[in-house]
Amino acid sequence: MAELTEIDDPDDPRLGDYTALTDVELRRRLEPAEGLFIAEGEKVIRRARQAGYPMRSMMLTPRWVEVMRDVIDGATAPVYVVSPELAERVTGYHVHRGALAAMERRPLPSPDELIAGARRLAVLEGVNDHTNLGAVFRGAAALGMDAVLLSPNCADPLYRRAVKVSMGAVFSVPYARLASWPRDLQAVRDAGFAVLALTPREEAVPLAEAAPHRLDRCALMLGAEGTGLTPRALAAADTWVRIPMAHEVDSLNVAAAAAVAFYAVSPAGAPGG
């Protein structure tokens, strides 16, 4: 059972993991370097635990101590109880869900490992908005994608905002980072995957016509909101697919486009009579 410690000094070094959470640049450097990430809110903390991530500590406001009692009882990591005001002072924002946990990262699987075990892969290029990245993971989890491969310039799925928006899906969908982009896509192709690139370009085949749910192994490549896939990534794909659009709309939001495409490549997307 974890020990509860009340802290009332915002400079207490035991709260170091929770400082300046809104300083994106600082946290981007600090968290991977320290091997930690922040899980926020009851549900997300529980899912991180269930996924087996070791806990370094929790920082709770008093009203969350009872809610998290079973987690506290099942953990050995220290639990720091702080006032809402202190939580705000340390983190830099009003912690709406007054439960934060500092969790330990684990080594990522290798891309080869994920490729070997998967039939449906999402491959993301340059998705560096944490909200979009989290939302794409949520869709990937819900719609049964087996794994996610990230280009080197994708954002960190364990960044607090990505974790939160994903509702913890970043813990359940395994992911790996490709070292050389787009060259490492060759390993995907070598494993027998058809590599489909999602693009609004007119030359692309409508998604339904490509009937990707019939493919034995399918990797679906998505770019960032706005810019989309780079020419190099498009050139590395086997097939370009598009979601037919109406109403002169620019495009779907990347998370919505991803959900449609994940649905279309999943066995669930196989149409009935």
Next chain:
Amino acid sequence: MAELTEIDDPDDPRLGDYTALTDVELRRRLEPAEGLFIAEGEKVIRRARQAGYPMRSMMLTPRWVEVMRDVIDGATAPVYVVSPELAERVTGYHVHRGALAAMERRPLPSPDELIAGARRLAVLEGVNDHTNLGAVFRGAAALGMDAVLLSPNCADPLYRRAVKVSMGAVFSVPYARLASWPRDLQAVRDAGFAVLALTPREEAVPLAEAAPHRLDRCALMLGAEGTGLTPRALAAADTWVRIPMAHEVDSLNVAAAAAVAFYAVSPAGAPGG
């Protein structure tokens, strides 16, 4: 051509339409009562104009005057030029895209009018989060839904945040508000629509099995994030459909679920060989 007026007094009554934009409750009362809405950012303002909404005024920071020159030249409404600091003081937030327009609402079409002209209807119940509502409209526009019907307790599609997230899709997809819920669904059914309710319930038919793209006239009913459709709404549907989910995820975000469902009911969702 519109007249440019520099204003440096935050209490100038000509800026009244732009006051306290972050005060959701105030704006919720003020905007419909005054028959106005706020369009934010160059793209959204242009789309509101293209859709034919009359402009009451614009409030621009100096650097946006040149960008919006053609809009200014084509309008007769006054244009107020203010410093970024004044814009922030009046609106209550840092106006990142320094172009705001106060536009005039128009009378909504009647539900009957929309029902008569449509083959694909989205019917929303209790979607009162402006971000979600805007995102659902964006998906509806992109994926070719003909119109949206709103239950009485849905949020206002012309609220600034909804307009912005929709990228102006609230101007291109016609919508109407039903007066009596769910009773007015009868008019939808009377017009020959199959009414499909999207729900995660296990008893529901997988979306692809229902093959909704084959329906001549299809109304797709969606509830709010989290709570979903009420039992009364579910009871009023002809068929319950679900998006098959994996990985023990709660659900997709409502905008992602809507996009998947809009895709599945559209002719574009008709699968190829």
